[in-house]
Amino acid sequence: MTPLRLHAAPHHAAAAAAVVSSPSSAPALLRAKPYHPKSAAACSLTVTATTPSRKAFLSCPDHGQAAAWPPRSAPASSPAALISSFQDLYEFICSGPLVDRIGYTKEKIAESIDRWLLCGAQVARLFRLNELNLSEAEKARIYHFYIPVFLWCEDQVTEHRAKYNEGDEIPPLVIGVSAPQGSGKTTLVFALDYLFRISGRNSATLSIDDFYLTAAEQAKLRESNPGNALLEFRGNAGSHDLPFSVETLESLIKLTKEGTKMKLPRYNKSAFGGRGDRDDPSAWPEVEGPLEVVLFEGWMLGFKPLPNDVVKAVDPQLEVVNKNLEAYYDAWDRFIESWIVIKIKEPNCVYQWRLQAEIAMRADGKPGMSDEEVMDFVSRYLPAYHAYLPTLYKEGPSGCNQEHLLVIDIDEERSPMWGR
Numbered sequence: 432m433t434p435l436r437l438h439a440a441p442h443h444a445a446a447a448a449a450v451v452s453s454p455s456s457a458p459a460l461l462r463a464k465p466y467h468p469k470s471a472a473a474c475s476l477t478v479t480a481t482t483p484s485r486k487a488f489l490s491c492p493d494h495g496q497a498a499a500w501p502p503r504s505a506p507a508s509s510p511a512a513l514i515s516s517f518q519d520l521y522e523f524i525c526s527g528p529l530v531d532r533i534g535y536t537k538e539k540i541a542e543s544i545d546r547w548l549l550c551g552a553q554v555a556r557l558f559r560l561n562e563l564n565l566s567e568a569e570k571a572r573i574y575h576f577y578i579p580v581f582l583w584c585e586d587q588v589t590e591h592r593a594k595y596n597e598g599d600e601i602p603p604l605v606i607g608v609s610a611p612q613g614s615g616k617t618t619l620v621f622a623l624d625y626l627f628r629i630s631g632r633n634s635a636t637l638s639i640d641d642f643y644l645t646a647a648e649q650a651k652l653r654e655s656n657p658g659n660a661l662l663e664f665r666g667n668a669g670s671h672d673l674p675f676s677v678e679t680l681e682s683l684i685k686l687t688k689e690g691t692k693m694k695l696p697r698y699n700k701s702a703f704g705g706r707g708d709r710d711d712p713s714a715w716p717e718v719e720g721p722l723e724v725v726l727f728e729g730w731m732l733g734f735k736p737l738p739n740d741v742v743k744a745v746d747p748q749l750e751v752v753n754k755n756l757e758a759y760y761d762a763w764d765r766f767i768e769s770w771i772v773i774k775i776k777e778p779n780c781v782y783q784w785r786l787q788a789e790i791a792m793r794a795d796g797k798p799g800m801s802d803e804e805v806m807d808f809v810s811r812y813l814p815a816y817h818a819y820l821p822t823l824y825k826e827g828p829s830g831c832n833q834e835h836l837l838v839i840d841i842d843e844e845r846s847p848m849w850g851r
Contacts, residue, residue, distance in 0.1 A: 516563070517548070520574070527575035528849045532837060533583040543582075550578050550626060557625050568846075576839075576847050577622045580771065583837050584623060587769040588632065588724050600687040603635070603722035605680070605766045609732035609828060610773030611816060612809075613784025615845045619773075620726045632723040635683060639729030639763070641696045642676045646708035661748045661811055665707055668731065668815075669755035673762035680727075680766045686720030693718060705800075730812070733764060733772065733828025734819040746814035753818075760829045769835040770828050778816035780843050782809045 524530075524547055525537050540547065548562075554573050555562035565573070584606055591604040610616035620636055627634040643665045644652060652670060656662040662669055675696070682693050694715040702708035736756045742749040775781075782805065789800045800808060827836050842848050 520548070520570070523570060524574045524578075527571075527579060528847050529575065529579040529583075529837075529839065532839075533579050534586070535579070535582070546582075547574070547578055550581060553626065553629055554578065554622055557622060571846055577619065577626075580619065580837065580839070581623055581626045584627075584724070584769070584771075585630075585632075587835060591768065592723070601721075601723075602684040602687060603725050604768055605684065605725045605727055606769045606771065607732050607764070607767035607828065608726065608728035608771045608773070609823065610728070610730065610771075611775055611778065611781050611820075612730045612812065613781055613788060613845075614773050614775060614841060616728045616730075616773060619771075620728045623726055627724055633719070633721060634724045634726060635686075635695060635718045635722055636726045636728070637679070637683070637695060638698075638727075639671065639732060640698045640700070642671045642673075642679070643698050643707060643709065644670055644672050646703050646706060648672070649706070656751060659748045659751060661746070661752055661814065664811065666812055667752045667755075668734070668759060669752060671759075671762075673758055676762045680763075683718075683722070683725055684766065686718065686722045688720050691720035701798075727763075727767060729763075731759075731815060731819070732767070733770065733823055733831065734759070734815070735822055735826070735829045737818060737822065742818050745818040749814050749818055752815065764829040767828070767830075768832075770831050770837070772823065772828065772836065772838045774824055774838055774840045775820075776840075776842070778813055778820060781812065781816065782806065783843070784845070785809055 521540065521544060524544075525540055530536075530540070551573050552562040554577050555565065555569075560569055587606065588604050592601055595601045608616050608620055610619075617638070624634050624636050643649070649665055649670060653663050656669075661667045664670075679696060683695075685691070686693060694712060694717050696712075697710040697715050698707060699710045700707045734756060736753050739750055739753065742753045785808065786802060786805045789802075789805050792798070824838075827833060840848050
């Protein structure tokens with residue numbers, strides 16, 4: 432067993448406590464910057480317990496004033512107890528299912544333990560948790576999921592930037608996050624973006640949702656495909672503005688200089704009774720260069736067109752969707768150099784995840800879909816999942832370099848697990 436360098440733990444405990452209790456006392460590199468993620472307004476401030484074992488799924492907080500929120504208080508502990516707790520946490524980190532996949536060993540974790548703990552404190556603070564008093568589910572979410580993925584992403588950015596010479600204008604690394612709806616990709620991207628920013632790396636986030644057709648264009652798509660439920664509403668290939676996608680991504684990767692700016696498109700899913708429409712440009716957030724990383728997430732990122740007989744066997748309505756998919760590599764995937772694929776065991780769990788989200792919305796007094804509406808909504812995506820996920824999991828995303836691919840297996844509780 433690799434011994435943990437326990438002399439570092441008390442130092443970190445004090446540093447982490449100082450960062451959490453007083454943002455102004457944190458080192459400049461770790462001080463929270465003004466933060467306005469696109470997903471904040473749509474995410475509820477909840478940690479939803481799903482089983483008696485306290486497994487939980489962290490949801491995006493509403494981040495109007497993230498830096499001002501205090502964590503939950505914890506009882507004072509003796510130095511001996513703190514050392515023991517940090518040793519236990521080190522062992523817990525080492526036991527995570529992603530450690531090998533991100534290229535870490537127990538020795539490497541021990542050498543970088545301050546980094547793990549400080550990032551953990553920051554993520555706990557982001558979700559208004561106390562890093563010294565986490566439940567097992569909260570510890571797993573942070574130290575088995577968000578922190579390992581962030582450290583892998585940091586390594587990808589470092590490797591990307593090392594390919595250029597000093598003085599070069601370096602385009603940001605685009606990291607694609609492909610994951611089914613409800614699997615936690617938006618919350619993961621939310622945490623990664625936050626960690627990049629407080630670590631001094633300028634980042635931007637995009638979703639494939641931001642490139643949906645306008646309401647008027649979606650109506651035309653529906654009229655031109657009568658009877659095809661897969662193209663009746665937004666979602667499947669064909670319901671995105673691909674030229675607009677290319678224009679946006681090409682402009683974004685050119686933000687390599689100080690003073691360069693652009694606005695990022697956003698989509699309003701609640702417009703037109705839930706059918707959605709592109710937000711007015713006046714509401715789009717602005718990003719400034721130089722950017723180092725772009726986090727691009729979506730449920731169908733990396734899907735590859737398949738032979739027609741294969742998709743027709745799944746659902747005859749997929750034939751048109753499959754034809755539309757042929758243009759998506761040039762519009763999206765070719766911009767992505769590093770990939771994160773969140774892998775699920777069974778596509779039907781998407782229904783349960785969506786149902787949980789809608790029930791939580793209704794419980795909060797917000798408009799939400801009925802159980803029947805959830806079933807109808809998810810049914811429009813399931814054919815694509817059944818057709819394209821097996822190839823995505825077997826071969827990787829379209830155009831992907833396997834050396835820059837991180838596959839994360841998750842269970843029904845959306846927690847990472849050992850790969851099959």
